[in-house]
Amino acid sequence: MTETMKDIVAACQERGVSLGEWMIQREIERTGGEREKIFAQMQERLSVMKEAVAQGINDLEETTSKLSGGDAYRMHQYNQTTDPLSGPTISKAMEAAMATSESNAKMNVIVATPTAGSAGILPGIMISLQENHHVNDEALTMGLFAASAIGYVFANHAFVSGAAGGCQAEVGSATAMAAGTITELRGGSPEAVTHAVAMAMKSLLGLVCDPVGGLVEVPCVKRNVIGTSIAFSAADMALAGIESRIPCDEVIHTMHTIGKDMPGSLKETAEGGLAQTPTGLQAAQRVYQRPCNL
Protein backbone atom coordinates (compact mmCIF):
# COMPACT_ATOMS: atom_id res chain seq x y z
CA MET A 1 0.00 0.00 0.00
CA THR A 2 1.20 3.52 -0.74
CA GLU A 3 2.10 6.13 1.87
CA THR A 4 -0.53 7.68 4.12
CA MET A 5 -0.39 11.30 5.33
CA LYS A 6 0.94 9.94 8.61
CA ASP A 7 3.78 8.14 6.81
CA ILE A 8 4.67 11.27 4.84
CA VAL A 9 4.70 13.46 7.96
CA ALA A 10 6.93 10.91 9.71
CA ALA A 11 9.33 10.88 6.74
CA CYS A 12 9.37 14.70 6.65
CA GLN A 13 10.12 14.90 10.37
CA GLU A 14 12.87 12.29 10.11
CA ARG A 15 14.61 14.12 7.27
CA GLY A 16 13.73 17.59 8.53
CA VAL A 17 12.10 18.52 5.23
CA SER A 18 8.81 19.99 3.99
CA LEU A 19 6.12 18.00 2.15
CA GLY A 20 7.14 19.69 -1.09
CA GLU A 21 10.76 18.63 -0.62
CA TRP A 22 9.67 15.08 0.26
CA MET A 23 7.67 14.87 -2.99
CA ILE A 24 10.41 16.18 -5.27
CA GLN A 25 12.90 13.77 -3.67
CA ARG A 26 10.45 10.92 -4.22
CA GLU A 27 10.06 11.86 -7.90
CA ILE A 28 13.86 12.01 -8.32
CA GLU A 29 14.24 8.56 -6.74
CA ARG A 30 11.33 7.11 -8.71
CA THR A 31 12.44 8.32 -12.14
CA GLY A 32 16.20 8.76 -11.72
CA GLY A 33 15.69 12.19 -13.29
CA GLU A 34 17.59 15.37 -12.50
CA ARG A 35 16.21 17.68 -9.84
CA GLU A 36 16.47 20.75 -12.11
CA LYS A 37 14.45 19.08 -14.88
CA ILE A 38 11.72 17.88 -12.53
CA PHE A 39 11.57 21.31 -10.91
CA ALA A 40 11.34 22.97 -14.35
CA GLN A 41 8.50 20.62 -15.34
CA MET A 42 6.55 21.76 -12.29
CA GLN A 43 7.42 25.40 -12.91
CA GLU A 44 6.00 25.06 -16.43
CA ARG A 45 2.69 24.10 -14.82
CA LEU A 46 2.78 27.27 -12.72
CA SER A 47 3.34 29.30 -15.90
CA VAL A 48 0.38 27.64 -17.65
CA MET A 49 -1.78 28.42 -14.59
CA LYS A 50 -0.81 32.09 -14.74
CA GLU A 51 -1.50 32.28 -18.48
CA ALA A 52 -4.96 30.76 -18.03
CA VAL A 53 -5.80 33.31 -15.32
CA ALA A 54 -4.44 36.30 -17.27
CA GLN A 55 -6.54 35.26 -20.26
CA GLY A 56 -9.62 34.37 -18.22
CA ILE A 57 -10.03 37.65 -16.30
CA ASN A 58 -10.30 39.59 -19.55
CA ASP A 59 -12.60 37.17 -21.34
CA LEU A 60 -16.23 38.26 -21.37
CA GLU A 61 -17.36 35.55 -23.76
CA GLU A 62 -19.93 32.99 -22.67
CA THR A 63 -19.56 29.26 -23.27
CA THR A 64 -21.61 27.65 -26.04
CA SER A 65 -24.13 26.43 -23.44
CA LYS A 66 -24.39 29.99 -22.07
CA LEU A 67 -24.14 28.54 -18.56
CA SER A 68 -20.86 30.24 -17.70
CA GLY A 69 -18.33 32.80 -18.84
CA GLY A 70 -17.70 36.47 -18.12
CA ASP A 71 -17.96 36.18 -14.35
CA ALA A 72 -14.19 36.25 -13.77
CA TYR A 73 -14.17 39.61 -15.55
CA ARG A 74 -17.00 40.84 -13.31
CA MET A 75 -15.21 39.61 -10.19
CA HIS A 76 -11.99 41.29 -11.33
CA GLN A 77 -13.72 44.63 -11.96
CA TYR A 78 -15.44 44.43 -8.58
CA ASN A 79 -12.16 43.67 -6.82
CA GLN A 80 -10.44 46.58 -8.59
CA THR A 81 -13.08 49.17 -7.80
CA THR A 82 -14.40 48.26 -4.36
CA ASP A 83 -13.27 46.93 -1.02
CA PRO A 84 -14.42 43.29 -1.22
CA LEU A 85 -15.89 41.87 1.98
CA SER A 86 -13.67 38.78 1.75
CA GLY A 87 -10.53 40.93 1.85
CA PRO A 88 -7.72 41.09 -0.72
CA THR A 89 -6.34 37.57 -0.15
CA ILE A 90 -9.57 35.65 -0.65
CA SER A 91 -11.11 37.94 -3.27
CA LYS A 92 -8.01 37.67 -5.49
CA ALA A 93 -8.06 33.88 -5.12
CA MET A 94 -11.76 33.83 -6.04
CA GLU A 95 -11.14 35.85 -9.18
CA ALA A 96 -8.21 33.68 -10.32
CA ALA A 97 -10.10 30.46 -9.58
CA MET A 98 -13.06 31.68 -11.60
CA ALA A 99 -10.84 32.70 -14.51
CA THR A 100 -9.26 29.24 -14.59
CA SER A 101 -12.50 27.30 -14.31
CA GLU A 102 -14.15 29.43 -16.98
CA SER A 103 -11.16 28.87 -19.27
CA ASN A 104 -11.51 25.16 -18.64
CA ALA A 105 -15.21 25.24 -19.58
CA LYS A 106 -14.25 26.94 -22.86
CA MET A 107 -11.82 24.13 -23.73
CA ASN A 108 -8.80 26.35 -23.19
CA VAL A 109 -5.51 24.99 -21.82
CA ILE A 110 -5.37 24.54 -18.04
CA VAL A 111 -3.54 22.32 -15.54
CA ALA A 112 -5.56 19.54 -13.89
CA THR A 113 -5.05 19.95 -10.11
CA PRO A 114 -5.89 17.14 -9.45
CA THR A 115 -8.65 17.23 -12.08
CA ALA A 116 -9.84 19.72 -14.68
CA GLY A 117 -13.18 20.10 -12.88
CA SER A 118 -11.28 21.29 -9.81
CA ALA A 119 -8.51 23.12 -11.70
CA GLY A 120 -9.37 26.59 -10.37
CA ILE A 121 -8.59 26.21 -6.68
CA LEU A 122 -4.80 25.80 -6.62
CA PRO A 123 -4.08 28.55 -9.20
CA GLY A 124 -6.48 30.75 -7.21
CA ILE A 125 -4.60 30.43 -3.94
CA MET A 126 -1.17 30.51 -5.66
CA ILE A 127 -1.79 33.77 -7.50
CA SER A 128 -3.25 35.40 -4.42
CA LEU A 129 -0.31 34.32 -2.23
CA GLN A 130 2.06 35.83 -4.79
CA GLU A 131 0.16 39.09 -5.18
CA ASN A 132 -0.80 39.64 -1.56
CA HIS A 133 1.92 37.87 0.39
CA HIS A 134 4.97 38.15 -1.89
CA VAL A 135 5.56 34.42 -2.32
CA ASN A 136 7.96 34.02 -5.27
CA ASP A 137 7.72 31.57 -8.17
CA GLU A 138 10.28 29.21 -6.71
CA ALA A 139 8.36 28.89 -3.45
CA LEU A 140 5.07 28.50 -5.32
CA THR A 141 6.60 25.71 -7.41
CA MET A 142 7.65 23.92 -4.21
CA GLY A 143 4.07 24.53 -3.05
CA LEU A 144 2.87 22.59 -6.09
CA PHE A 145 5.08 19.67 -5.03
CA ALA A 146 3.48 19.87 -1.57
CA ALA A 147 0.02 19.93 -3.17
CA SER A 148 0.91 16.85 -5.23
CA ALA A 149 2.09 14.99 -2.10
CA ILE A 150 -1.33 15.57 -0.54
CA GLY A 151 -3.17 14.74 -3.77
CA TYR A 152 -1.11 11.57 -4.12
CA VAL A 153 -2.56 10.28 -0.84
CA PHE A 154 -6.12 11.21 -1.87
CA ALA A 155 -5.75 9.60 -5.31
CA ASN A 156 -4.31 6.34 -4.02
CA HIS A 157 -6.33 5.94 -0.80
CA ALA A 158 -9.64 7.39 -2.01
CA PHE A 159 -10.37 8.87 -5.43
CA VAL A 160 -10.06 12.13 -7.34
CA SER A 161 -12.76 11.77 -9.98
CA GLY A 162 -16.37 12.86 -9.67
CA ALA A 163 -17.48 9.76 -11.58
CA ALA A 164 -15.90 7.56 -8.93
CA GLY A 165 -16.45 9.54 -5.72
CA GLY A 166 -18.62 12.62 -6.31
CA CYS A 167 -17.54 16.26 -6.12
CA GLN A 168 -16.03 15.68 -2.67
CA ALA A 169 -13.34 13.70 -4.55
CA GLU A 170 -12.65 16.61 -6.92
CA VAL A 171 -13.37 20.00 -5.32
CA GLY A 172 -12.96 18.34 -1.91
CA SER A 173 -9.50 16.94 -2.70
CA ALA A 174 -8.40 20.12 -4.46
CA THR A 175 -9.54 22.33 -1.56
CA ALA A 176 -7.75 20.07 0.92
CA MET A 177 -4.59 20.20 -1.23
CA ALA A 178 -4.84 23.99 -1.35
CA ALA A 179 -5.37 24.27 2.42
CA GLY A 180 -2.28 22.16 3.09
CA THR A 181 -0.23 24.07 0.54
CA ILE A 182 -1.12 27.47 2.01
CA THR A 183 -0.19 26.15 5.46
CA GLU A 184 3.18 24.91 4.25
CA LEU A 185 3.96 28.10 2.29
CA ARG A 186 3.12 30.18 5.38
CA GLY A 187 5.60 28.22 7.48
CA GLY A 188 3.32 25.60 9.07
CA SER A 189 4.86 22.27 10.09
CA PRO A 190 4.09 19.05 8.15
CA GLU A 191 1.76 18.10 10.98
CA ALA A 192 -0.09 21.44 10.77
CA VAL A 193 -0.43 20.78 7.04
CA THR A 194 -2.32 17.55 7.74
CA HIS A 195 -4.70 19.36 10.08
CA ALA A 196 -5.44 21.97 7.41
CA VAL A 197 -6.04 19.17 4.89
CA ALA A 198 -8.36 17.34 7.30
CA MET A 199 -10.35 20.46 8.25
CA ALA A 200 -10.86 21.48 4.61
CA MET A 201 -11.89 17.98 3.55
CA LYS A 202 -14.29 17.56 6.47
CA SER A 203 -16.25 20.62 5.38
CA LEU A 204 -16.79 19.16 1.91
CA LEU A 205 -17.54 15.51 2.74
CA GLY A 206 -20.60 14.22 0.95
CA LEU A 207 -20.56 16.83 -1.81
CA VAL A 208 -22.21 15.28 -4.87
CA CYS A 209 -21.21 15.60 -8.53
CA ASP A 210 -24.35 16.87 -10.29
CA PRO A 211 -23.23 18.83 -13.34
CA VAL A 212 -25.99 20.44 -15.37
CA GLY A 213 -26.08 18.84 -18.81
CA GLY A 214 -22.95 16.89 -17.89
CA LEU A 215 -20.99 20.11 -18.46
CA VAL A 216 -18.16 21.21 -16.20
CA GLU A 217 -19.86 24.56 -15.59
CA VAL A 218 -22.81 24.54 -13.16
CA PRO A 219 -22.13 24.17 -10.26
CA CYS A 220 -18.42 23.39 -10.87
CA VAL A 221 -17.09 26.89 -11.63
CA LYS A 222 -18.49 28.53 -8.49
CA ARG A 223 -17.60 25.57 -6.30
CA ASN A 224 -13.99 26.17 -7.33
CA VAL A 225 -14.32 29.83 -6.40
CA ILE A 226 -15.75 29.08 -2.96
CA GLY A 227 -13.23 26.27 -2.44
CA THR A 228 -10.49 28.90 -2.20
CA SER A 229 -12.12 30.56 0.81
CA ILE A 230 -12.54 27.21 2.56
CA ALA A 231 -8.85 26.52 1.90
CA PHE A 232 -7.76 29.83 3.47
CA SER A 233 -10.06 29.30 6.48
CA ALA A 234 -8.71 25.81 7.10
CA ALA A 235 -5.11 27.02 6.70
CA ASP A 236 -5.66 29.91 9.11
CA MET A 237 -7.08 27.51 11.70
CA ALA A 238 -4.11 25.15 11.30
CA LEU A 239 -1.63 28.04 11.51
CA ALA A 240 -3.37 29.16 14.72
CA GLY A 241 -2.49 25.76 16.17
CA ILE A 242 -6.00 24.34 15.87
CA GLU A 243 -6.09 20.61 15.21
CA SER A 244 -8.59 18.38 13.47
CA ARG A 245 -10.04 16.03 16.11
CA ILE A 246 -10.33 13.32 13.45
CA PRO A 247 -6.88 12.49 12.02
CA CYS A 248 -6.29 13.34 8.37
CA ASP A 249 -6.00 9.75 7.10
CA GLU A 250 -9.30 8.84 8.77
CA VAL A 251 -10.96 11.80 7.06
CA ILE A 252 -9.58 10.67 3.67
CA HIS A 253 -10.80 7.14 4.36
CA THR A 254 -14.23 8.58 5.22
CA MET A 255 -14.36 10.44 1.91
CA HIS A 256 -13.68 7.11 0.20
CA THR A 257 -16.42 5.31 2.12
CA ILE A 258 -18.99 8.05 1.47
CA GLY A 259 -18.06 8.10 -2.21
CA LYS A 260 -18.59 4.35 -2.54
CA ASP A 261 -22.00 4.66 -0.84
CA MET A 262 -23.08 7.57 -3.05
CA PRO A 263 -25.67 6.60 -5.68
CA GLY A 264 -24.62 6.64 -9.34
CA SER A 265 -27.13 9.40 -10.08
CA LEU A 266 -24.94 11.79 -8.04
CA LYS A 267 -21.61 10.79 -9.57
CA GLU A 268 -21.11 12.78 -12.77
CA THR A 269 -23.97 11.18 -14.68
CA ALA A 270 -26.21 14.30 -14.68
CA GLU A 271 -29.04 12.06 -13.47
CA GLY A 272 -29.52 13.76 -10.10
CA GLY A 273 -29.01 16.89 -8.03
CA LEU A 274 -28.87 20.28 -9.74
CA ALA A 275 -28.70 18.55 -13.14
CA GLN A 276 -32.31 17.44 -12.66
CA THR A 277 -33.79 20.84 -11.72
CA PRO A 278 -36.21 22.29 -14.31
CA THR A 279 -33.61 24.89 -15.32
CA GLY A 280 -30.87 22.27 -15.42
CA LEU A 281 -32.94 20.00 -17.66
CA GLN A 282 -33.73 22.85 -20.05
CA ALA A 283 -30.04 23.65 -20.36
CA ALA A 284 -29.25 19.99 -20.94
CA GLN A 285 -31.73 19.85 -23.80
CA ARG A 286 -29.85 22.62 -25.60
CA VAL A 287 -26.54 20.82 -25.12
CA TYR A 288 -27.80 17.39 -26.14
CA GLN A 289 -28.77 18.69 -29.54
CA ARG A 290 -25.17 17.95 -30.49
CA PRO A 291 -25.02 14.18 -30.99
CA CYS A 292 -21.86 12.37 -31.97
CA ASN A 293 -22.06 10.63 -35.31
CA LEU A 294 -24.07 7.56 -34.36
Next chain:
Amino acid sequence: MQFDSCFDIIGPIMVGPSSSHTAGVVSIGKFVHTWLGDLDHVTITFYGSLASTYQGHGSDKAIIGGLLGLSSRDLNIRSAYALAKDRHLDYHFTLVPDAPPDYHPNTVQVEAASRAGTLHIIGASIGGGVAMIYAINHQEASINLGTGVDIDTIVAKTKKEVSDV
Protein backbone atom coordinates in the same frame (compact mmCIF):
# COMPACT_ATOMS: atom_id res chain seq x y z
CA MET B 1 -0.42 2.14 -7.52
CA GLN B 2 -2.30 4.03 -10.21
CA PHE B 3 -1.16 7.56 -9.34
CA ASP B 4 2.59 7.41 -8.93
CA SER B 5 4.05 10.66 -10.21
CA CYS B 6 3.62 14.18 -8.81
CA PHE B 7 2.65 15.09 -12.37
CA ASP B 8 -0.31 12.70 -12.24
CA ILE B 9 -1.66 14.99 -9.52
CA ILE B 10 -0.47 18.42 -10.75
CA GLY B 11 -1.14 17.81 -14.41
CA PRO B 12 -1.67 17.08 -17.14
CA ILE B 13 -1.48 20.40 -18.91
CA MET B 14 -4.60 19.92 -20.99
CA VAL B 15 -7.45 21.30 -23.02
CA GLY B 16 -10.59 21.41 -20.83
CA PRO B 17 -13.09 20.68 -19.60
CA SER B 18 -12.53 17.32 -17.86
CA SER B 19 -9.40 15.38 -16.96
CA SER B 20 -11.30 12.09 -16.82
CA HIS B 21 -13.71 12.71 -19.72
CA THR B 22 -11.37 14.70 -21.98
CA ALA B 23 -7.62 14.38 -21.25
CA GLY B 24 -7.59 10.71 -20.20
CA VAL B 25 -9.76 9.84 -23.20
CA VAL B 26 -7.28 11.55 -25.55
CA SER B 27 -4.53 9.31 -24.16
CA ILE B 28 -6.52 6.14 -24.92
CA GLY B 29 -7.01 7.33 -28.50
CA LYS B 30 -3.37 8.28 -28.82
CA PHE B 31 -2.33 4.82 -27.62
CA VAL B 32 -4.22 3.32 -30.58
CA HIS B 33 -2.78 5.86 -33.03
CA THR B 34 0.73 5.18 -31.79
CA TRP B 35 0.17 1.42 -32.22
CA LEU B 36 -1.35 1.49 -35.73
CA GLY B 37 -0.27 4.81 -37.27
CA ASP B 38 -2.80 6.80 -39.29
CA LEU B 39 -6.15 5.02 -39.07
CA ASP B 40 -8.70 4.25 -41.79
CA HIS B 41 -11.67 2.92 -39.79
CA VAL B 42 -12.53 3.01 -36.13
CA THR B 43 -15.48 1.96 -33.96
CA ILE B 44 -15.67 3.56 -30.53
CA THR B 45 -17.88 2.36 -27.67
CA PHE B 46 -18.42 4.65 -24.68
CA TYR B 47 -19.68 2.99 -21.50
CA GLY B 48 -21.24 4.36 -18.30
CA SER B 49 -20.60 7.98 -17.39
CA LEU B 50 -18.83 8.60 -20.71
CA ALA B 51 -21.92 7.42 -22.62
CA SER B 52 -24.16 9.71 -20.52
CA THR B 53 -22.10 12.91 -20.55
CA TYR B 54 -19.76 12.82 -23.54
CA GLN B 55 -21.29 15.91 -25.19
CA GLY B 56 -20.71 18.20 -22.24
CA HIS B 57 -17.15 17.03 -21.75
CA GLY B 58 -16.16 16.85 -25.40
CA SER B 59 -15.23 13.18 -24.91
CA ASP B 60 -16.14 12.42 -28.53
CA LYS B 61 -13.77 15.13 -29.76
CA ALA B 62 -11.18 13.87 -27.29
CA ILE B 63 -11.19 10.27 -28.50
CA ILE B 64 -11.19 11.33 -32.16
CA GLY B 65 -8.38 13.80 -31.43
CA GLY B 66 -6.33 11.09 -29.75
CA LEU B 67 -7.02 8.63 -32.58
CA LEU B 68 -5.66 11.29 -34.95
CA GLY B 69 -2.49 11.47 -32.85
CA LEU B 70 -3.15 14.75 -31.00
CA SER B 71 -1.89 15.22 -27.45
CA SER B 72 -4.16 16.27 -24.58
CA ARG B 73 -2.83 19.86 -24.62
CA ASP B 74 -3.42 20.40 -28.36
CA LEU B 75 -6.12 23.04 -28.95
CA ASN B 76 -7.01 21.28 -32.25
CA ILE B 77 -8.98 18.79 -30.14
CA ARG B 78 -11.78 21.35 -30.35
CA SER B 79 -11.79 20.85 -34.15
CA ALA B 80 -11.33 17.06 -34.08
CA TYR B 81 -14.33 16.36 -36.33
CA ALA B 82 -13.08 18.75 -39.03
CA LEU B 83 -9.62 17.22 -38.77
CA ALA B 84 -11.06 13.69 -39.05
CA LYS B 85 -12.82 14.69 -42.26
CA ASP B 86 -9.61 16.15 -43.71
CA ARG B 87 -7.71 12.97 -42.89
CA HIS B 88 -10.46 10.63 -44.19
CA LEU B 89 -10.96 8.87 -40.86
CA ASP B 90 -14.11 6.75 -40.95
CA TYR B 91 -15.52 6.58 -37.39
CA HIS B 92 -18.59 5.16 -35.64
CA PHE B 93 -19.79 5.62 -32.07
CA THR B 94 -21.80 3.23 -29.90
CA LEU B 95 -23.13 4.32 -26.52
CA VAL B 96 -23.75 1.89 -23.65
CA PRO B 97 -24.89 3.95 -20.63
CA ASP B 98 -25.46 0.82 -18.53
CA ALA B 99 -21.91 -0.46 -18.28
CA PRO B 100 -21.25 -4.04 -17.10
CA PRO B 101 -20.88 -3.94 -13.28
CA ASP B 102 -17.19 -4.87 -13.36
CA TYR B 103 -16.37 -1.99 -15.74
CA HIS B 104 -14.95 1.33 -14.53
CA PRO B 105 -17.60 4.07 -15.05
CA ASN B 106 -15.41 5.67 -17.73
CA THR B 107 -14.67 2.71 -19.98
CA VAL B 108 -13.93 2.98 -23.71
CA GLN B 109 -13.64 0.20 -26.27
CA VAL B 110 -11.90 0.89 -29.57
CA GLU B 111 -11.72 -1.30 -32.66
CA ALA B 112 -9.39 0.25 -35.18
CA ALA B 113 -7.89 -0.58 -38.54
CA SER B 114 -5.05 0.95 -40.49
CA ARG B 115 -2.72 -0.18 -43.25
CA ALA B 116 -0.54 -1.61 -40.46
CA GLY B 117 -3.27 -3.95 -39.17
CA THR B 118 -6.09 -4.00 -36.65
CA LEU B 119 -6.33 -3.43 -32.92
CA HIS B 120 -9.03 -4.02 -30.30
CA ILE B 121 -8.57 -2.40 -26.91
CA ILE B 122 -10.58 -1.81 -23.76
CA GLY B 123 -9.43 1.03 -21.53
CA ALA B 124 -10.72 3.41 -18.90
CA SER B 125 -10.02 6.97 -17.95
CA ILE B 126 -9.70 6.66 -14.20
CA GLY B 127 -9.47 10.32 -13.16
CA GLY B 128 -6.99 13.19 -13.05
CA GLY B 129 -5.97 12.56 -16.67
CA VAL B 130 -4.66 9.05 -15.97
CA ALA B 131 -5.90 6.26 -18.25
CA MET B 132 -5.50 2.48 -18.10
CA ILE B 133 -5.59 -0.11 -20.89
CA TYR B 134 -7.21 -3.29 -19.56
CA ALA B 135 -7.32 -5.48 -22.68
CA ILE B 136 -5.45 -5.68 -25.98
CA ASN B 137 -6.86 -7.92 -28.72
CA HIS B 138 -8.98 -9.72 -26.08
CA GLN B 139 -5.96 -10.49 -23.89
CA GLU B 140 -5.91 -9.03 -20.40
CA ALA B 141 -3.51 -6.14 -19.89
CA SER B 142 -2.71 -3.53 -17.25
CA ILE B 143 -1.02 -0.56 -18.85
CA ASN B 144 -0.88 2.76 -17.04
CA LEU B 145 -1.05 5.83 -19.27
CA GLY B 146 -0.16 8.36 -16.59
CA THR B 147 0.86 11.95 -17.16
CA GLY B 148 4.58 11.22 -17.10
CA VAL B 149 4.33 8.16 -19.36
CA ASP B 150 5.82 8.30 -22.85
CA ILE B 151 3.25 6.60 -25.08
CA ASP B 152 5.81 5.73 -27.81
CA THR B 153 7.94 3.82 -25.31
CA ILE B 154 5.01 2.04 -23.70
CA VAL B 155 3.53 0.99 -27.06
CA ALA B 156 6.89 -0.36 -28.30
CA LYS B 157 7.30 -2.33 -25.06
CA THR B 158 3.75 -3.69 -25.13
CA LYS B 159 4.00 -4.72 -28.80
CA LYS B 160 7.12 -6.71 -27.98
CA GLU B 161 5.43 -8.43 -25.01
CA VAL B 162 2.40 -9.31 -27.15
CA SER B 163 4.56 -10.77 -29.93
CA ASP B 164 6.61 -12.76 -27.38
CA VAL B 165 3.48 -14.53 -26.07
